[in-house]
Amino acid sequence: MNKDLTVGKPSTVLWQFCLPMFGSIVFQQLYNIADSLVAGKFVGEDALAAVGNSYEITLIFIAFAFGCNIGCSVIVSRFFGAKQYEDMKTAVTTSLIGCAVLVAALMAVGLFGCDALLELINTPEEILADSALYLDIYVLGLPFMFFYNVATGTFSALGDSKTPFLFLAASSTSNIFMDILFVTAFHMGVAGVAWATFLCQGVSCILAMWVVAKRMMGIHTETKPALFSWSMLGKISVIAIPSILQQSFISVGNIVIQSVVNSFGASVIAGYSASVKLNNLVITSFTTLANGISNYTSQNLGAGKPDRMRQGYLAGIKLVWALCVPLAGLYFFAGRQLLFLFMNEPTGTAIDTGILFLRIVAPFYFLVSVKLVSDGVLRGCALMVQFMISTFADLILRVALAIGLSATALGSDGIWLSWPIGWTVGTALSLFFCLRVMNKAKQTQPDAAAQAAVLSSENI
Numbered sequence: 001m002n003k004d005l006t007v008g009k010p011s012t013v014l015w016q017f018c019l020p021m022f023g024s025i026v027f028q029q030l031y032n033i034a035d036s037l038v039a040g041k042f043v044g045e046d047a048l049a050a051v052g053n054s055y056e057i058t059l060i061f062i063a064f065a066f067g068c069n070i071g072c073s074v075i076v077s078r079f080f081g082a083k084q085y086e087d088m089k090t091a092v093t094t095s096l097i098g099c100a101v102l103v104a105a106l107m108a109v110g111l112f113g114c115d116a117l118l119e120l121i122n123t124p125e126e127i128l129a130d131s132a133l134y135l136d137i138y139v140l141g142l143p144f145m146f147f148y149n150v151a152t153g154t155f156s157a158l159g160d161s162k163t164p165f166l167f168l169a170a171s172s173t174s175n176i177f178m179d180i181l182f183v184t185a186f187h188m189g190v191a192g193v194a195w196a197t198f199l200c201q202g203v204s205c206i207l208a209m210w211v212v213a214k215r216m217m218g219i220h221t222e223t224k225p226a227l228f229s230w231s232m233l234g235k236i237s238v239i240a241i242p243s244i245l246q247q248s249f250i251s252v253g254n255i256v257i258q259s260v261v262n263s264f265g266a267s268v269i270a271g272y273s274a275s276v277k278l279n280n281l282v283i284t285s286f287t288t289l290a291n292g293i294s295n296y297t298s299q300n301l302g303a304g305k306p307d308r309m310r311q312g313y314l315a316g317i318k319l320v321w322a323l324c325v326p327l328a329g330l331y332f333f334a335g336r337q338l339l340f341l342f343m344n345e346p347t348g349t350a351i352d353t354g355i356l357f358l359r360i361v362a363p364f365y366f367l368v369s370v371k372l373v374s375d376g377v378l379r380g381c382a383l384m385v386q387f388m389i390s391t392f393a394d395l396i397l398r399v400a401l402a403i404g405l406s407a408t409a410l411g412s413d414g415i416w417l418s419w420p421i422g423w424t425v426g427t428a429l430s431l432f433f434c435l436r437v438m439n440k441a442k443q444t445q446p447d448a449a450a451q452a453a454v455l456s457s458e459n460i
Contacts, residue, residue: 004299006081006302011311015315017159018289018292020164021156021161021165021291027165034179035194039051039193043190048342050127050190054134055277057114059251059255061110063246064244065149066243066247068150069150069153070239072153073154074294076088077156079302082302082303086223089221090229093228094228095154100143102146107139114136118135121258127269134190137194138194148204151209151211154215156292157298159295160215161292171200171203175200178196178199179192179196239382246392249392257415264412267349271352275339275353278335278338278339282327282331285323289376290372291376293373294376294379296308301380309380313377320369324366328366332358363420364420370431371427377434378430378434381437383433386430387430390426393425394423401421405417
């Protein structure tokens with residue numbers, strides 16, 4: 001069901017919109033968590049390390065899918081808020097066509113280049129074959145992941161966060177059972193968890209695309225919208241490309257960090273793989289809620305209601321902090337129990353590595369959540385330069401410190417310390433840019449075109 005985010009009490013509207021999005025990302029993350037959990041519990045520590053090692057490379061593909069999602073979502077929500085439905089429909093179909101071309105290119109790169117990348121990041125010999133097998137199957141499922149992301153971006157733009165939640169709840173739950181079936185009954189090992197994910201994502205993608213098509217046909221327009229528009233592709237790309245670059249560079253940075261982790265052996269890799277999955281569950285949840293802030297901001301900007309931006313921002317901060325309290329407490333005090341879910345017979349090094357990582361990063365979730373909500377406002381206003389500056393500052397610091405500190409007496413422990421330092425600097429920059437743009441919006445007239453022009457002309 002489509003929902004107008006430009007009317008109603010901002011905090012109520014935003015909470016109702018974002019909570020199903022949080023549920024969706026929890027189930028989305030269950031795909032990767034289930035793969036690691038089943039690999040670690042039913043195959044062994046090397047299998048867990050192989051899936052975790054491959055995961056850092058899959059984040060590059062996820063970065064492109066995320067860019068397609070947010071590019072489509074921000075532009076579609078802008079036209080939906082302005083009630084320009086012909087342009088809205090053209091934005092959706094243009095996104096799908098552009099996505100098809102992009103995913104074809106990425107599949108070619110993935111099928112022929114992932115093995116070399118695994119060698120480049122110093123993947124240990126004992127997990128190299130399983131890592132390569134997992135990645136090959138994963139790349140075959142890229143069309144499902146990309147088109148599903150465009151579909152969920154469209155749902156979010158229309159103010160509908162419940163439909164993708166229902167899809168993900170069903171498909172991710174099925175994925176857990178299929179993982180176990182393929183590994184325990186069919187003895188397929190790492191390939192089993194990869195094929196289970198492939199099949200479940202395929203079903204959810206097909207269903208989501210079918211519902212999007214019905215939803216678009218249900219919105220009346222005076223004239224037939226264009227199927228594809230180069231100018232529309234340009235508008236989408238202005239949002240999508242910086243988002244792709246941002247997420248891609250983060251993924252490349254994570255791969256560099258993974259290569260540093262790999263130099264400490266399979267046990268450290270296994271502990272890091274399990275704990276970083278738990279960490280990414282939190283960060284991705286916050287990022288998804290921030291995407292909701294982007295849709296909210298963009299719809300209200302399109303409707304010429306900039307005064308609602310600050311109210312939505314404050315509501316977003318309260319929402320992510322409400323989630324921080326239980327998650328940070330759980331990871332800090334019950335990290336050992338959570339890590340046991342991934343490891344059947346964990347070595348002392350593996351479990352100690354995971355516990356230390358979680359205890360270092362968990363208290364800083366309150367800080368990084370502010371950055372991600374601020375980033376959501378910047379994306380919704382199409383201020384991608386400022387968005388990228390704060391993100392790259394965080395990333396560069398984390399990579400440089402991981403390399404530098406790991407070479408000291410701290411060893412692998414030094415790698416984990418880079419996270420809170422990078423988050424602190426990135427949050428300070430994002431918060432500065434966000435407060436600046438909201439103050440600027442408050443001073444301008446509530447006209448959609450004028451508002452967009454003023455905000456897009458913001459100089460650093």
